[in-house]
Structure formats: C-alpha cells, structure tokens
Amino acid sequence: IFSVGFISQLYFFILFACLDNFLLAVMAYDRYVAICHPLHYTTIMRDGLCVLLVAASWILSCVIALLHTLLLVRLSFCADNTIIHYFCDLAALLKLSCSETFLNELVIYTEGGMIFFLCFGVILGSYIFIGTIILSVPSNKRILKAFSSCGSHLSVVSLYYGTGTGVYFFSSSWGFKDIIASVMYTIVTPMLNPFIYSLRNRDIKQALEMCVNWVKFFKMQSLNPLVPVRNTVRYIS
Incomplete structure (x- = not known):
C-alpha cells in the first residue's frame, strides 16, 4: 500500500472511531432523558439540540482525525515495512517510523484519554442516574421497560469499549489476540449494530x-x- 493509501485509511479510521465514541455518549444521554425526565423529553431533546449534538460529533471527529494525520505525515519511514495488522492502525504505524514519535504519542494519550474518559463518563453517569431512578421505586415492569430501552445500547457499548480498551490500554505489543480484538470493534460491532438496534x-x-x-x-x-x-x-x- 502506498503512503497516500495508508494515510487516507488512517484518517477515516480515526474519524469513524471518534464519531462512534461521541454518538454512543449522545445516545446514552438520550436514554437518560427518556427514562429520568419522560414528561420533558420532547422539550429537552428537541430537533435543534439533536442536530447540534450530531454536528458537533462530526466536527470534533474530523478535527481530531486531521490532527493525527498531520502529525503522522511529518514522520519518515526509512524503507519498505510490513505492518503486523490487517489495517493501518496508528499505533502499528508509529512502531515502523524511524523518526522521533514522542509528540505523536503524547497527543494520542492526551487526546485519546480525554475522549475516552469524557464519553465513557457521560455513558456511565447516565446509566448511574437511570439505575438510581429505577431502583428508587422497584418494579418488574419498570425494570423490563428500562432494559428494553437500554439493552441494545449497553450491548454495543460493552462490545466496543471492552475490546477497544483491551487493545489500546492493556497491550504493550501487537499480537494475534490484539488483532482479533481489533476485528471485534472495527468490523463485528458495526455489523451487529443494525441487528442489535432492530431487536425492538x-x-x-x-x-x-x-x-x-x-x-x-x-x-x-x-x-x-x-x-x-x-x-x-x-x-x-
């Protein structure tokens, strides 16, 4: 693959990975409003707010992907290299560079950590409030209704964050298990999304x-x- 090819592939991978994080957080907030403030749902989640949240997710994802792409372009690769992966992942590409990658790694850990903890914090906080509201007046019907509303989203969040965290936070070197985990959150989870969200x-x-x-x-x-x-x-x- 030529340099233009892997740079383009990297840009779109980061773009859609960040977009997935932001949209999962937005969906968690939507479920929080629907369950905790059902009477005010239409006034809170109005069309203007929904458009703003989606547009902000796209803009931020494009900016973040462009930042990482520009930082990668300045690096030099000494010779032909083989990436031990099935796609051009940023971490795998940095290992092949013969330039100093300190700035790239600093931006990855800083910006990646902020996105992860921000989005995951919104998701976790939303479900803590949802659980508190449900358990305040326990009812089987109420629990089943909440699970029906949140079950599909929780399934996607578990698959996406579980495999992604295992690859990027608890792995020091690329191996077969990391590649399998990457397949889960880059291919399997997006393919399951239409099926999971259609179960209702x-x-x-x-x-x-x-x-x-x-x-x-x-x-x-x-x-x-x-x-x-x-x-x-x-x-x-």
Missing part, C-alpha cells in the same frame, strides 16, 4: 420467531420423518 422492532422479532420455528420444524422432521406434517404445522403456529 416488531417485524424483526416476528421474522426471528419465524426462523426459529422453521428450524424446529426441520429438526423434528429429520429426527422423526414419520411425524404427520399437519401436527408439525400446528406446532409452528
């Missing part, structure tokens, strides 16, 4: 139930082919 959709639930019933139907037929079809069809319905 009634049509998606009906389609899943239909698939499960068809699997049970074919399993019964394979185990006992003499079972009348009409009984199996009645079982499905």
